[in-house]
Amino acid sequence: MRKLSVRAALALLPALAWLAGAGGAEAHTLVNSGNVYDNGNQCVSNWTSQAHSYNTLIVRSLTNTPPYHFPVANCSYRNSKPSGYLAGRWESWKWGQNVGAWLVCGTQGWTYGGGYELHVGRSTTGCGGSYYLLQGGAFVYNGGWVGGWLATGYEWLWS
């Protein structure tokens, strides 16, 4: 009987540990995405993501104009550009509890590319446990740089 009780208690431990973890601020992926520019002919899509401490920004150049005889659809078709016409940058922000303000933990400089999609991704230099969010800027050159910034929500990270 005693052995059975001990085994039952041991079997419960993983479940209890999981419950404790679920009660805490568990890290997961935060994403904010959407079109940050749309003039009908040229659209810029911004996909900003904070996955634990890995930061990703995806810039997409899109258009309403279909290839061949497909139907016109809002910002749905690829609009490939020459090299240097797509640009993206992200900033990782940490909540500074001591000053009651957001601090920039790190930023990756502007990355440029071509085609219809540009990926910018890198781990943040850890700034210690706190709430973190990511801001990403997505731009396409269309006679001038057009696009915009998006920010994810924030979550607690230990790094």
Add this chain to the structure above:
Amino acid sequence: MRKRLMLLGTAGLLAVVLGVGYAASVGHEQPTHMPDPAADEVYVAGPDGEALKCNGKLVKVKRSALGGQKPPLTPDQAAQQSVLLQPRVKVARCEKGAKGKETGRAVFVDAGTESP
């Protein structure tokens, strides 16, 4: 008696584990606001992860020092750069003068290359 003790022990263990989980969930001060995208100057994190202080004073940096709101290069200029290497992460550190004394300003350097 043993059964009661076992039940009591299990209940105690449950309370400790749930208590730790609850404390972890409520122990952090939530941000009171979101970053202001229109702010001209911002605080930056230093080597210890806290707000950077230079010469003992909190410093703010211009948003333009982070890279600006829009890309600074034209496509022609950008195409001259290597597209194979993405830029390294930049972090803020106190600027030091000729004799190693802090000037009170912050500069951005490549992460991992900064001096202590």
